[in-house]
Structure formats: C-alpha cells, structure tokens
Amino acid sequence: RKEVEQDPGPFNVPEGATVAFNCTYSNSASQSFFWYRQDCRKEPKLLMSVYSSGNEDGRFTAQLNRASQYISLLIRDSKLSDSATYLCVVYANPDTGNQFYFGTGTSLTVIP
C-alpha cells in the first residue's frame, strides 16, 4: 500500500470556482503534513503546511483529519494562475526511519 494516495485528476474548473483535493495517508503516526505546488517542468514549491487545527492562507484552506487519516486542500475563487499539480506530502516514520512521502499529485487546470 502506498504511503500517500491522491486522486491524479485532472480537475478542470472554470475561473472563480471552488475546488477541493483530498489526500490519504497510511501511517497513523505521521508527524507533519504539507501541500506543495509544482508547475510544468518546474520544481515543487511549498504552498502551505497543514496544522491539526486547520489553517488558511488567502484563498487556500488546508485541513487535517487524523482520525480518518486524510488531508485536504480547498481553493476558493480559482485563478488561471492556480493551474498546476498539487502534491500532498507526509513526513512519517516507517520501519526505515523518518522521511517525506509524496503523492503522485493532482492536476488542476483553471479554464477562462
């Protein structure tokens, strides 16, 4: 079973729409959670860390549900510039020691 699973999409939404991505993780002892954004042929860039109480940064809201082992990212009022792949990242301690696990990414295209 993969450590982190995401729906690869693609999600095609009109400008101004609200879109949500979910990500599940397998290790209940996972310690830290992040969303990264990756543009085509570019490196991943940190979008936001995900805290237990949930957190918001402008149009972006991240939630963590430890009981169900998933994290979510909500994007409100989508902009064309939001088009990218969104990577769910979990910092966990499997048998081999602490490391970051990346999902395969969810592709978002915002349409004019």
Added chain:
Amino acid sequence: EAGVAQSPRYKIIEKRQSVAFWCNPISGHATLYWYQQILGQGPKLLIQFQNNGVVDDSQLPKDRFSAERLKGVDSTLKIQPAKLEDSAVYLCASSFQGGQPQHFGDGTRLSIL
C-alpha cells in the same frame, strides 16, 4: 536568501555512461535530500543526509547510484552505469532540520539515449 543550487540543468548521455549531479543547499540547512521524479509521478526519495551522515538510503539503487556530502554542505549524486529507466528529473532539496518544510532546487533533467 539564496535558494538551493543544482547543476547541470540538463544532461543527455548514452546508456552505460556515467553522470554526476551537484547540489548546494541553502546556507545553514543541515538536512539534504536527493529525489528522483519520473514524468507523471511524485518525487521519490533516493537519499537523505543529516550534515555529512546518511539518514536514509533505503531506496537508492546502490549497485549504480552513489552520493556523498563529505563536508556537510554541498553534495554530489552519481550514476554509473546509467540505464534507460534512469531518465528522470533529479531534484535536490534542503531543510533546516528533518521534518521541516523542504526547499527544492531547479532539478537536473537527465535523458538516457
């Protein structure tokens, strides 16, 4: 603050040749990571250093891949000999400490002919 520096940006070699990548992390970052990202997939950790020590290299194909971070600052990743399936982007990242958000370099796009 200067970001993570990687070189080269692109590399094209023939199978069975060798290749090396270089990474200079953000100043003061103790933890350095090398990832392999194949098209359409998320980054896969190859090796993680804490200062000049290896924390995790469980997914590094040690028969052909090697990496070092001798002085606890910059690092090199080598592939010898290269195979067709090694075609990927090799990303270096660093963080202040393990578990804290990582910052990525631009990556090296490797093509094996």
